[in-house]
Amino acid sequence: xxxxxxxxxxxxxxxxxxxxxxxxxxxxxxxxxxxxxxxxxxxxxxxxxxxxxxxxxxxxxxxxxxxxxxxxxxxxxxxxxxxxxxxxxxxxxxxxxxxxxxxxxxxxxxxxxxxxxxxxxxxxxxxxxxxxxxxxxxxxxxxxxxxxxxxxxxxxxxxxxxxxxxxxxxxxxxxxxxxxxxxxxxxxx
Ligand code: AMP
Ligand code: MG
Numbered sequence: 001x002x003x004x005x006x007x008x009x010x011x012x013x014x015x016x017x018x019x020x021x022x023x024x025x026x027x028x029x030x031x032x033x034x035x036x037x038x039x040x041x042x043x044x045x046x047x048x049x050x051x052x053x054x055x056x057x058x059x060x061x062x063x064x065x066x067x068x069x070x071x072x073x074x075x076x077x078x079x080x081x082x083x084x085x086x087x088x089x090x091x092x093x094x095x096x097x098x099x100x101x102x103x104x105x106x107x108x109x110x111x112x113x114x115x116x117x118x119x120x121x122x123x124x125x126x127x128x129x130x131x132x133x134x135x136x137x138x139x140x141x142x143x144x145x146x147x148x149x150x151x152x153x154x155x156x157x158x159x160x161x162x163x164x165x166x167x168x169x170x171x172x173x174x175x176x177x178x179x180x181x182x183x184x185x186x187x188x189x
Contacts, residue, residue, distance in 0.1 A: 001096055003126065009092050009099040010036040010045070010130075010175060012167035013106045014068045016058040026058040030113055031075045032068070033084055034164025035092060036172040038100075043180045045172030050165030051087060052078030068162045081117055088122040100128035102146050102171050130175050137178055149174055 012034040022028060030053050037047040052075055060072040079087070088094040101107060107127055114121045135143040138152070146167065150157050155173055159166025 001124070003098070003124070004093065004096050005098065006040055007097060008038040008040060008128070008172075008175065009088075009094055009097050010038055010168045010172040011099055011101045011106050011110075012036075012164045012171060013101075013109055014070060014162065014164045015109060016055050016060060017064045017067065018061050019063045022058065028109075029053075029055040029058050030081060030084075030109055031055055031060070031064075031070055031078070032164035033088070034166065034168035035088070036165070036168035037092070038172045038175055040179065043176040043183070045169050045176060048165050048169045048172075050163065051084050053081050053084045054078040056081075069160060070163075081113060082119050085114070085119050085122040089120075094122045095124050097124070098126040098128060099123050100130050100171065100175055102129075102167070103131040103143070104129060128175070130171055130178070133178060134174060137181065146171060146174070153177055 013030050014032040015028045015030050016026070017028060033051040033053060035049045035051065036045045038044070039046045054075055060070060060075060065071055110123065111121065113119070131143050134149050144152070147157055147161060150170060153174065155177070157170055159169060161167065
C-alpha cells in the first residue's frame with residue numbers, strides 16, 4: 001500500500017474511567033476519538049474533529065464527566081465504535097497515513113478494543129509516539145505530559161484539556177514544532 005506523507009493524523013482518545021477500578025461488569029471503552037490533521041509541509045495542524053462513540057459495556061461516571069466534560073447524554077448520541085473506525089478509514093484514509101498520539105495509551109486502547117469487538121484495526125504500522133519523540137529531541141531525563149510539553153515550548157493550551165479534539169489539536173501543534181526544529185530547508189532529498 002502506498003503511504004501518503006503529506007498529512008499526519010494525530011489521534012487522542014477519551015475513554016470511560018473511574019477514580020479507582022471499573023464497577024463490576026463494566027470496562028473502560030473509547031467514548032471520543034479526537035482527530036487532528038497535521039499538514040507536513042506547513043508543519044501546522046489544519047483541521048480537527050471530535051468523533052463521539054457510544055459505549056456498549058460501560059456508563060459515564062461522575063468522575064469521567066468531571067475529567068472530560070463528556071456526559072452520558074452526549075455519548076449516547078455518538079456513533080458505534082465500528083462506524084467510527086470505518087470513518088477513520090474512509091474520510092481520513094487512516095490506513096495509508098502516518099498517525100501519531102501522545103504515549104502508548106491510545107494505540108493500546110485501539111488494539112485492545114478492535115480485538116475484543118472484532119473490528120478491523122483502522123491504522124497502519126507507521127505510528128509516532130510524540131511523547132517519546134518530544135523527550136528525545138529535547139534530551140529530557142524522562143517523558144512529560146502534554147500540558148507540560150506545551151509549557152516548555154511556550155505554546156498555549158487551546159481548548160479543553162482531556163477533550164479528544166482539543167488534545168489532538170494541541171499534540172498536532174507540538175509535533176509540528178518538532179518537525180520544523182529538525183527540517184532541512186532548500187536541500188534536495
Ligand atoms: P487524556 O488524553 O489525558 O485526556 O486521557 C485519556 C483517557 O485516559 C481519559 O479519557 C481517561 O479515560 C483516562 N484518564 C486520564 N487521566 C485520568 C485520571 N487522572 N484518572 C483516571 N483516568 C484517567
Ligand atoms: Mg485526551
